[in-house]
Amino acid sequence: MPPVRLRSEAELARDALAAPLLARAVRLARWAEPGKPVASGGVLSADDLREAVELLDLAADEDGPEHAAQAWQLAVDTGLVAIQESAADDSEADSAADDDTAADGEREPAATAISGEELQLITGGSPQDVLDIWLDGFETVLADAAAPDLGDLVDQISEGGEIDLDSIDWNPEEEAEFLDGILGNLYLLTAMDEEAAVGSVPLPALVASMVVPDDMDEPTDDILEEVSEAMVRLDDQFRLLAPTGLIDYQPVDEALIEEVDGEVRLHESEAAREQAVQDEEEDVSRYGMVRLTPLGVYAVRSRMLDAGVDAPVVGDLADKGADVLLDTLPGHPESAAHAEAELWLGRRTPEGAARELLAAARGDDEGAPLRRLTCQQTLSLVGGAAEPALREVLDDRHLGGLARVWLAEHGAKDIPEPSETMVFWLTVDTLAAQLATEDDSEELRDLVRGLVDQSGGFFESAWRVDHPATADVLEAMGRLHPDKKAAKEARKAAFKARSRA
Structure with missing residues (x-):
């Protein structure tokens, strides 16, 4: 997570x-x-x-x-x-x-x-004692939320006075798993998007994330009906959970709920339900809005840890080495990565942190370009006191270009001009890092187009770059560049780079 x-x-x-x-x-x-x-x-x-x-x-x-x-x-x-x-x-x-x-x-x-x-x-x-008591109470309420409404069994008592449990359409394991999945999705949304941490999620969209298959472009009528039934059930469960402080919840508008043949469901038309699932309804809040509170984030994470899930918190890397930091940050959301890097830097002097980061960024392995890009992003948060550490690597094949960029951004004087070889090496290294994180994004296409358009004869020089990723980068440029002639030149350059290797 x-x-x-x-x-x-x-x-x-x-x-x-x-x-x-x-x-x-x-x-x-x-x-x-x-x-x-x-x-x-x-x-x-x-x-x-x-x-x-x-x-x-x-x-x-x-x-x-x-x-x-x-x-x-x-x-x-x-x-x-x-x-x-x-x-x-x-x-x-x-x-x-x-x-x-x-x-x-x-x-x-x-x-x-x-x-x-x-x-x-x-x-x-202690505060932890209070939280332990709260967690115990939350677990009992969660168990109640996943249980059927026993009041519905009153009319199902047989003549012999026994309750016909087989008549209940309820699977305790499936119900608990569904509720855990819903809370897990809320947790994931909160972790991935800071706006979700303060805003609310429409109930139809949340249920659809669990019910609608990922590869389904348009939900079928059966899927829409399943979403509708799950929304009604989840509405009852969220109403029960809200007083625990786990969630902030705006319930489904009672006017949208009706009982037909003993079953409670949303009475809107198929078209309206589809709009709700796709979050296109003008007043989607009528269908319920939910947000995991900070206390809810704590509770769901505690359950995940008990289940053996790796659920880190911002600050876990503060006492780790720079190698761990650079390997881990690319998988974090941008805001979390920024906060984690600041906490890590806060434990070290600027100069010492810079030396540790630069040492960890070296290497010719497949993950090295992304480490260096992450190092560069982390070093952007370090003040001018780190300048001595950056000057020490100006002649380093892996780090010299990166160091010059940092020094220029921090207004340093007497920065030696980089050689053409270093410029092209840094270009290939940066593109390799971007390819590792962005796939074929529009931003990467624009970057490729800009590099080729601004540098005449780019591919004639680029294929000679002594970088392990040169051929792969040139091949990707051929795939990403919109101009057929430039794309062909990139592929030819990639072939030359592989032949040279």
Whole structure:
């Protein structure tokens, strides 16, 4: 995975404590601290649930009882609340509780809820303690999000009183994998694009990234229907996850959802759904918008690390050698590479960093041109104090051209003119590095066109360059140059270079 920027543990812990679900769970844990009679397993009575709703200022919310129950369950699951079962036989207590529930919705107190050890860590522990508690709670909510709605089973109870699980169209492994994939895609978008880190992703586009095959130009009706069904399911899951602080979520407009033959789906036409999938709908926000929060980035990365995924963070390379830095930065997004390079340089003196980078940039291996280009980009962040290190390599075949460019950019005096051989060698080296990262991009085509147009007889001199990549570069120039005559000259020069080698 590409590296991500993480907030400090202290900042993340503050975010965790401010998340609605954990904040409510902490308030309820303190409410139960002196001891509160509850049913077996920690279930609140109807009266206590109403009191919890009032305590959490949720009385005006039609979903208040549900939010209060979820917060209480989180407090129990994370150890903010401890349940002390009574000495009575559990089976008898459960039976009595069932009878009471059937009679008046109340359950016979069979246990006592008190504050748990984790509640003390909320105020007296370290930021990591708080994050560990939050992560435990997030995992329980994530598991609930991937589970089916058991309320849908009420009408499916057979005459014998047993639930027909085969009638549920639900595969727990597939559902968990799909949700993990969605969160993984959000994580990847956040890492690759800084705008995605502060902006929201349309739900149709996010679902399409998981459902629509990469090689499909136009989604079929079946694929569109699959996207529609997945959006409705994911909307429910995101509504459940949002209070954890994992995501910022704007739900799907209720007016777009309908129930047909017992199935909930988007009622828009096929054309409208296709527009939503392709992110062309004018008001695409009606279909849901989601963003992974900084706390969410931390959580998804933690899950990836547990699964054995290499998920680096910006700053991991700060104490590594220059060879590791130059080999790794080309795979980073531009902003992350810039930040990583600055952190690496911050651990060293300008002159010392320059010497280390230049030493690592040498070589005639296949990856050397890209190392040198990365070295040049990194050195552009170093101040004039590095000048002595750059002057030391002016006569170096690999680094002399690079050093002259740096000195000129930093306004240095008395820079010796490069030989024609060095100029052409640097040109081939730079093109080889660009080819390693850009394939046949339009920018590379423009670069090739400019080089040939500005230098008469370019190919007559270029094929003689003593660089391991000369033939490959000339062959690529023949492929990229739009002028047929110039392209033919490039191919002929490539043949000469190979014959010479």
